[in-house]
Amino acid sequence: MCPAGDRLRIWEPAPTNDTTSAPPLLPEGERERIKDLLTNAWQESTRASYGTGLLTYHVFCDQRNIDEASRAPASTDLIIAFVSAIAGSFAGSTINNYVSGIRTWHIIHHVPWNINHLAVDTALRAATASAPSKSTKPPRQPTTTDYLTSILNHLDKNIPLDAAIAACITTTFWSVSRLGEFTVRTISSFDGKRHATGRATALDQDRNGLQVRTFRLPFTKSAKEKGESTSWAQQPGPTDPWEAFENHQHVNNPPPDAHIFAYKTNRRKILTPLTKRKVIQRIKTITSSNNLPNFEGHGLRIGGTLEYLLRGIPFDVVQSMGRWKSDAFQLYLREHAQILAPYLQANPAINLEFVRIAMPPPR
Numbered sequence: 001m002c003p004a005g006d007r008l009r010i011w012e013p014a015p016t017n018d019t020t021s022a023p024p025l026l027p028e029g030e031r032e033r034i035k036d037l038l039t040n041a042w043q044e045s046t047r048a049s050y051g052t053g054l055l056t057y058h059v060f061c062d063q064r065n066i067d068e069a070s071r072a073p074a075s076t077d078l079i080i081a082f083v084s085a086i087a088g089s090f091a092g093s094t095i096n097n098y099v100s101g102i103r104t105w106h107i108i109h110h111v112p113w114n115i116n117h118l119a120v121d122t123a124l125r126a127a128t129a130s131a132p133s134k135s136t137k138p139p140r141q142p143t144t145t146d147y148l149t150s151i152l153n154h155l156d157k158n159i160p161l162d163a164a165i166a167a168c169i170t171t172t173f174w175s176v177s178r179l180g181e182f183t184v185r186t187i188s189s190f191d192g193k194r195h196a197t198g199r200a201t202a203l204d205q206d207r208n209g210l211q212v213r214t215f216r217l218p219f220t221k222s223a224k225e226k227g228e229s230t231s232w233a234q235q236p237g238p239t240d241p242w243e244a245f246e247n248h249q250h251v252n253n254p255p256p257d258a259h260i261f262a263y264k265t266n267r268r269k270i271l272t273p274l275t276k277r278k279v280i281q282r283i284k285t286i287t288s289s290n291n292l293p294n295f296e297g298h299g300l301r302i303g304g305t306l307e308y309l310l311r312g313i314p315f316d317v318v319q320s321m322g323r324w325k326s327d328a329f330q331l332y333l334r335e336h337a338q339i340l341a342p343y344l345q346a347n348p349a350i351n352l353e354f355v356r357i358a359m360p361p362p363r
């Protein structure tokens with residue numbers, strides 16, 4: 001028994017007589033370091049998702065009395081049988097992830113993945129087509145400034161946790177970032193080399209004196225080695241990130257080496273890194289007691305993107321601000337075209353630009 005994210009590394013495949021799967025003739029310590037290195041090629045959240053798939057695979061094998069040695073290297077027939085067994089119960093993307101988890105398990109433990117990819121891909125497409133309707137989530141809705149205002153109105157800016165959450169969600173929204181980039185997964189997982197700290201923010205301005213606050217994110221989903229930078233400027237109204245950030249600094253005053261949105265807890269005023277779960281739990285209490293729509297962390301990034309687009313900011317500028325990859329950005333625009341359409345129709349020039357970028361390329 002171990003956490004889902006550790007299964008890929010800790011669960012050892014059974015020994016095999018297949019010489020092609022034998023590890024290099026290196027000392028055991030060196031082989032273990034290689035496995036650690038390979039494991040780190042996948043993000044923690046991905047390892048957890050893959051670990052869930054690996055558990056499901058072993059349960060499937062247990063139920064069918066598949067011996068340990070036959071599970072790795074896995075045969076094409078076994079993988080297709082696994083896909084077939086869970087098809088109709090999970091979304092296609094979930095089953096794809098589960099198979100990717102089994103493949104990753106093979107890679108980390110130097111077991112060959114000799115699979116007929118055409119056959120497995122065909123099975124995965126069939127599983128996607130047979131996925132239950134309930135397994136497909138509706139498109140995540142963008143957080144609007146009105147909705148964000150409703151949340152902020154129910155946060156007490158004098159309470160350390162609320163002050164940190166207000167600063168975090170306004171920063172995430174106006175910098176068009178992922179909520180996970182400004183929070184930590186667990187309190188104990190905070191790492192100053194991977195998470196934003198007080199030292200990672202600064203004020204900058206152009207020649208006209210227009211100020212922006214910049215944030216250095218040392219590790220992001222798309223820039224694991226070099227990290228990325230993001231920023232916001234002061235905004236009018238109750239969602240102003242400037243005011244929320246200054247209030248957080250006043251109430252919690254985290255030192256430069258602490259998590260940027262760390263907040264004081266208990267009477268000893270110990271600083272605690274802000275977790276994503278804590279943000280969602282706190283806001284859920286607000287939405288449930290005030291008849292507000294459910295809060296979704298990714299809605300902040302979507303909402304920030306839409307807000308800037310509706311202000312007439314050029315598409316390429318917003319794409320750069322949000323650090324969207326080209327394909328993802330185009331897909332995102334097409335998913336939310338119905339939201340943009342009423343605003344774009346009045347301006348033919350902008351509408352043509354939207355259609356040029358948002359429509360899929362000719363085939």
